[in-house]
Amino acid sequence: GRLVESGGGLVQPGGSLRLSCAASGFTFSSAVMWWYRQAPGKGREEVAHINSDGRVAFYADSVKGRFTISRDNDENILYLQMNNLKPEDTAVYYCKTLLIPDWGQGTQVTVSP
Numbered sequence: 001g002r003l004v005e006s007g008g009g010l011v012q013p014g015g016s017l018r019l020s021c022a023a024s025g026f027t028f029s030s031a032v033m034w035w036y037r038q039a040p041g042k043g044r045e046e047v048a049h050i051n052s053d054g055r056v057a058f059y060a061d062s063v064k065g066r067f068t069i070s071r072d073n074d075e076n077i078l079y080l081q082m083n084n085l086k087p088e089d090t091a092v093y094y095c096k097t098l099l100i101p102d103w104g105q106g107t108q109v110t111v112s113p
Contacts, residue, residue, distance in 0.1 A: 001025035001100030005093060008107030015085050019107055021078040021095030029053075029073040031099050035080045037091035038106075047093070048080065062088075085111045 007019040019035070034049040048069040050057045057069050068081040078095050092106040 001097075001102070003095050003097070003100070003102075003104035005095055005104050005107040008093060008109045010110045010112065011085055012113055013086055013111055015111070016081070016083045017085065017109060019080040019082065019093055019109075021080075021104070023076045023078065023095075023097070026097065026099045028071075028076040028097075031097040033069075033071060033078045034096045035069060035078070036094045036096055037089075037109075038094070039088075039091040042091075044094070050078070082109070085109075087111045 002024045004022045007017060009017060011017055030052050032049060032051055035047040036044050037047050038044040046060055047063055048057060048059045048067060050069045050071055054071045059067060066084045070079045089109060090111050092108050094103055094106045
């Protein structure tokens with residue numbers, strides 16, 4: 001199985017980005033999917049997760065009301081819409097599933113004036 005994240009970049013505070021995670025090699029439509037992030041010098045933390053059919057989502061308090069996780073089970077893609085970005089959102093963002101052991105390469109999000 002493989003996970004490939006994309007969509008990161010440099011954005012000003014208050015801006016938006018949409019991250020994508022292309023999944024392959026496992027049954028994506030059966031998988032609970034997570035977004036994690038790791039800021040410089042810090043551990044990896046959960047941002048959000050979504051159940052297999054996309055109807056139930058959980059968000060960390062730090063992103064609740066600003067980020068939205070979603071998925072397209074026909075295209076095997078996981079999304080993270082990030083609005084009202086803050087400098088403290090700066091991190092490498094990763095998607096993950098329990099169905100495969102490996103992490104992807106992540107995508108860098110930098111929020112700076």
